[in-house]
Amino acid sequence: MTRITHMLGGVIIGGLFCKYGIIIGAIAGGLPDIDIKLFGEGKDWNWHLFKHRGITHTLLFALCLTVVSYFILLHFHYGEIFALIIFLALLSHIILDTLNFQEEKPFYPLKTEICFKIIKVGTIQEYLFIALPLFLILIEIIITKYKYYI
Numbered sequence: 001m002t003r004i005t006h007m008l009g010g011v012i013i014g015g016l017f018c019k020y021g022i023i024i025g026a027i028a029g030g031l032p033d034i035d036i037k038l039f040g041e042g043k044d045w046n047w048h049l050f051k052h053r054g055i056t057h058t059l060l061f062a063l064c065l066t067v068v069s070y071f072i073l074l075h076f077h078y079g080e081i082f083a084l085i086i087f088l089a090l091l092s093h094i095i096l097d098t099l100n101f102q103e104e105k106p107f108y109p110l111k112t113e114i115c116f117k118i119i120k121v122g123t124i125q126e127y128l129f130i131a132l133p134l135f136l137i138l139i140e141i142i143i144t145k146y147k148y149y150i
Protein backbone atom coordinates (compact mmCIF):
# COMPACT_ATOMS: atom_id res chain seq x y z
CA MET A 1 0.00 0.00 0.00
CA THR A 2 1.01 3.60 -0.41
CA ARG A 3 2.18 5.78 2.45
CA ILE A 4 -1.13 7.64 2.66
CA THR A 5 -3.10 4.40 3.07
CA HIS A 6 -0.79 3.18 5.82
CA MET A 7 -0.89 6.51 7.59
CA LEU A 8 -4.70 6.53 7.42
CA GLY A 9 -4.72 3.11 9.09
CA GLY A 10 -2.44 4.38 11.87
CA VAL A 11 -4.38 7.61 12.28
CA ILE A 12 -7.64 5.70 12.74
CA ILE A 13 -6.08 3.44 15.37
CA GLY A 14 -4.55 6.40 17.20
CA GLY A 15 -7.75 8.39 16.89
CA LEU A 16 -9.71 5.65 18.61
CA PHE A 17 -7.61 6.22 21.75
CA CYS A 18 -6.89 9.95 21.97
CA LYS A 19 -6.20 12.97 19.79
CA TYR A 20 -2.44 12.79 20.40
CA GLY A 21 -2.64 9.20 19.31
CA ILE A 22 -3.48 10.42 15.82
CA ILE A 23 0.07 11.74 15.38
CA ILE A 24 1.65 8.64 16.94
CA GLY A 25 -0.52 6.39 14.78
CA ALA A 26 0.33 8.28 11.60
CA ILE A 27 4.06 7.97 12.23
CA ALA A 28 3.93 4.32 13.32
CA GLY A 29 1.56 3.40 10.48
CA GLY A 30 4.05 4.53 7.88
CA LEU A 31 7.23 3.53 9.73
CA PRO A 32 7.79 -0.01 8.35
CA ASP A 33 8.32 1.41 4.86
CA ILE A 34 11.44 3.15 6.16
CA ASP A 35 13.17 0.04 4.80
CA ILE A 36 12.91 1.59 1.33
CA LYS A 37 15.01 4.53 2.54
CA LEU A 38 17.38 2.33 4.54
CA PHE A 39 17.93 -0.53 2.13
CA GLY A 40 16.63 0.80 -1.18
CA GLU A 41 14.46 -1.61 -3.11
CA GLY A 42 16.76 -4.41 -1.99
CA LYS A 43 18.33 -5.16 -5.35
CA ASP A 44 21.82 -5.50 -3.89
CA TRP A 45 20.78 -7.53 -0.86
CA ASN A 46 20.47 -11.29 -0.97
CA TRP A 47 19.11 -11.65 2.51
CA HIS A 48 15.35 -11.26 2.66
CA LEU A 49 15.39 -9.22 5.85
CA PHE A 50 17.18 -6.27 4.23
CA LYS A 51 14.80 -5.98 1.35
CA HIS A 52 11.62 -4.00 1.14
CA ARG A 53 9.01 -5.83 3.25
CA GLY A 54 11.77 -7.56 5.16
CA ILE A 55 12.53 -7.17 8.86
CA THR A 56 10.46 -3.98 9.28
CA HIS A 57 7.35 -5.85 8.14
CA THR A 58 7.51 -8.55 10.82
CA LEU A 59 5.74 -9.04 14.12
CA LEU A 60 9.20 -9.36 15.67
CA PHE A 61 10.03 -5.78 14.60
CA ALA A 62 6.64 -4.55 15.81
CA LEU A 63 7.12 -6.19 19.21
CA CYS A 64 10.69 -4.92 19.61
CA LEU A 65 9.74 -1.37 18.64
CA THR A 66 6.74 -1.51 20.97
CA VAL A 67 8.86 -2.64 23.92
CA VAL A 68 11.48 0.05 23.24
CA SER A 69 8.84 2.75 22.85
CA TYR A 70 7.07 1.51 25.99
CA PHE A 71 10.17 2.07 28.08
CA ILE A 72 10.87 5.42 26.43
CA LEU A 73 7.30 6.66 26.80
CA LEU A 74 6.66 5.09 30.21
CA HIS A 75 7.22 8.33 32.08
CA PHE A 76 4.92 10.36 29.85
CA HIS A 77 1.21 10.78 30.32
CA TYR A 78 -0.54 8.22 28.07
CA GLY A 79 2.84 6.48 27.54
CA GLU A 80 1.36 2.98 27.77
CA ILE A 81 -1.45 3.92 25.42
CA PHE A 82 1.05 5.37 22.94
CA ALA A 83 3.04 2.11 23.00
CA LEU A 84 -0.17 0.18 22.30
CA ILE A 85 -1.03 2.55 19.45
CA ILE A 86 2.46 2.03 18.00
CA PHE A 87 2.03 -1.74 18.08
CA LEU A 88 -1.44 -1.68 16.54
CA ALA A 89 -0.41 0.82 13.84
CA LEU A 90 2.61 -1.33 12.93
CA LEU A 91 0.31 -4.34 12.85
CA SER A 92 -2.13 -2.50 10.57
CA HIS A 93 0.75 -1.78 8.18
CA ILE A 94 1.68 -5.46 8.03
CA ILE A 95 -1.93 -6.52 7.49
CA LEU A 96 -2.57 -3.92 4.79
CA ASP A 97 0.56 -4.95 2.92
CA THR A 98 -0.57 -8.58 2.83
CA LEU A 99 -3.35 -7.48 0.46
CA ASN A 100 -0.73 -6.62 -2.20
CA PHE A 101 1.12 -8.79 -4.67
CA GLN A 102 4.51 -8.90 -2.90
CA GLU A 103 5.15 -11.64 -0.35
CA GLU A 104 6.10 -10.78 3.20
CA LYS A 105 7.08 -12.91 6.17
CA PRO A 106 5.28 -11.36 9.13
CA PHE A 107 5.99 -14.34 11.39
CA TYR A 108 9.78 -14.26 10.88
CA PRO A 109 11.83 -16.32 11.87
CA LEU A 110 9.12 -18.68 10.61
CA LYS A 111 9.26 -18.86 6.85
CA THR A 112 5.53 -18.53 6.29
CA GLU A 113 4.93 -16.07 3.47
CA ILE A 114 1.65 -14.23 3.20
CA CYS A 115 0.39 -12.50 0.09
CA PHE A 116 -3.32 -12.31 -0.71
CA LYS A 117 -2.82 -10.65 -4.12
CA ILE A 118 -5.99 -8.60 -3.90
CA ILE A 119 -4.89 -5.02 -4.64
CA LYS A 120 -1.89 -3.58 -6.46
CA VAL A 121 0.01 -0.70 -4.82
CA GLY A 122 -0.96 2.78 -5.94
CA THR A 123 -3.85 1.75 -8.17
CA ILE A 124 -7.31 3.26 -8.29
CA GLN A 125 -8.56 0.10 -6.55
CA GLU A 126 -6.35 0.84 -3.56
CA TYR A 127 -7.62 4.38 -3.25
CA LEU A 128 -11.25 3.42 -3.90
CA PHE A 129 -11.56 0.25 -1.81
CA ILE A 130 -8.98 0.82 0.94
CA ALA A 131 -7.95 4.47 1.33
CA LEU A 132 -11.39 6.01 0.79
CA PRO A 133 -13.16 3.76 3.32
CA LEU A 134 -10.34 4.40 5.81
CA PHE A 135 -10.73 8.14 5.22
CA LEU A 136 -14.49 7.92 5.79
CA ILE A 137 -13.91 5.97 9.02
CA LEU A 138 -11.47 8.70 10.09
CA ILE A 139 -14.08 11.39 9.40
CA GLU A 140 -16.58 9.39 11.46
CA ILE A 141 -14.13 9.16 14.37
CA ILE A 142 -13.38 12.88 14.19
CA ILE A 143 -17.07 13.76 14.21
CA THR A 144 -18.29 11.30 16.82
CA LYS A 145 -15.34 11.14 19.22
CA TYR A 146 -13.96 14.64 18.99
CA LYS A 147 -17.14 16.50 18.02
CA TYR A 148 -15.45 18.36 15.17
CA TYR A 149 -17.87 19.03 12.37
CA ILE A 150 -16.45 19.50 8.92
Ligand SMILES: [Zn+2]
Nearest residue numbers: 032033057097
Ligand atom coordinates in the same frame (compact mmCIF):
# COMPACT_ATOMS: atom_id res chain seq x y z
ZN1 LIG B 1 5.01 -1.67 3.78
